[in-house]
Amino acid sequence: MLVKSQVKYIQSLGHKKFRDAEGVFVAEGPKLVGELLQAPNVRPAQLFALSEWIRQQDLKSGHADTQSVIEIKQTELERISFMTTPNQVLGLFKKPAFSSQDLSGKVTLALDDIQDPGNLGTLVRIADWFGIDQIVCSEETTDVFNPKVVQASMGSICRVRVTYQSLEKFFDGHPGVSVYGTTLTGKAVSTMDKIKSGVILIGNESKGIAQELYPYISQQVTIPRAGHAESLNAAVAAGIVISHLVAPARQTT
């Protein structure tokens, strides 16, 4: 059974202000919730689930205990869900705390003002696929704990450390680091050598990389165009650049 205050509380978590204040985010569906319950750095605060999901769980094997699960009906799930097709369980999880980033010996992704939640979730998933375990976002970038980003990341959100700060301050704090910026006038990415460390910088969906960040770029990289499309989707472009630049040193397949 759900009470009104719980519905209101969950709905408030659609807003960054409340997520920040509560330190909590929303994840939905058996697959994603199951993955987060197994993640070492994420703890459940409260789960709202249909009886069918509860029956399928061996709650003791995860981090959840029976006290943190509230059984609800389908109509109640529809009231609290952020998805168009609610699926069995909605979980509230405590946001993992990530400390400042160490850049040495690894590739870091930097995102300048990515606005679309689907793009951001896809970017987190791309980073996770290629073994990039940290992302630094400009302060204007969409919140990674937005429910749509969480769903689009498909669990990668618990494996990739995503932090927010002014990218100018970030680059100022790491002088000498190689920064590969994706632009329309750089070196063809297919002709470049693989990198073992450095920062790959991706710009905003329509405006690209902000002018004030250009002085920090050591090498501009470009995906050569053979046809007529005006642009590539930001996540697709990032996937292509990363696949060409980042050596699969620790291949897991």
Added chain:
Amino acid sequence: MLVKSQVKYIQSLGHKKFRDAEGVFVAEGPKLVGELLQAPNVRPAQLFALSEWIRQQDLKSGHADTQSVIEIKQTELERISFMTTPNQVLGLFKKPAFSSQDLSGKVTLALDDIQDPGNLGTLVRIADWFGIDQIVCSEETTDVFNPKVVQASMGSICRVRVTYQSLEKFFDGHPGVSVYGTTLTGKAVSTMDKIKSGVILIGNESKGIAQELYPYISQQVTIPRAGHAESLNAAVAAGIVISHLVAPARQTT
């Protein structure tokens, strides 16, 4: 002014059955509509626009004439729009007729059961970027004239020939063509030579390439994984594979 029958007609075009029967599709927003008005192979059937859009147009420079434009109010646009944020103009365009595909001397993209409209639109845009001008879709693949696909393709829909047929029949009809299928157990795409012709086959978002298509694959290709994400988005994966395999022979940047 809009009449009720027009509203009903436009809404019906959200369904493939009616789009097929009428041979018409919907495109919205000044940028996309403007691009389609300039496209040689697409003709407008009817435009519904706010006065501000009509004023900005030099209608004689495009294919539209004044008779095909109906001035409507913002509230009327909201009633007929398929977008969450309607933008000045909604156009009905006659679907271009594409004949059967010639595969010689060029790279063709084949899509097996792509379901998400956003993914399909992004795939059309990727093809257009890399100079691939034809896509063959399995009959189960989402309709390319679905309004969401049209919007996501950002105009590439008028430059890339997209046809639908059984992929088994398609491959049977082109014996000897090289088929590069994206799977999880193929050759690392970064180690492969560039191709000048052949078919790149992309599978369904969750199920991958259908088993019955495997006999047609000449070379399985894989994007090596270094991290832990379970999969890559289908459009991202296609973009990566195409960027590695297709030589930018006719670079336009």
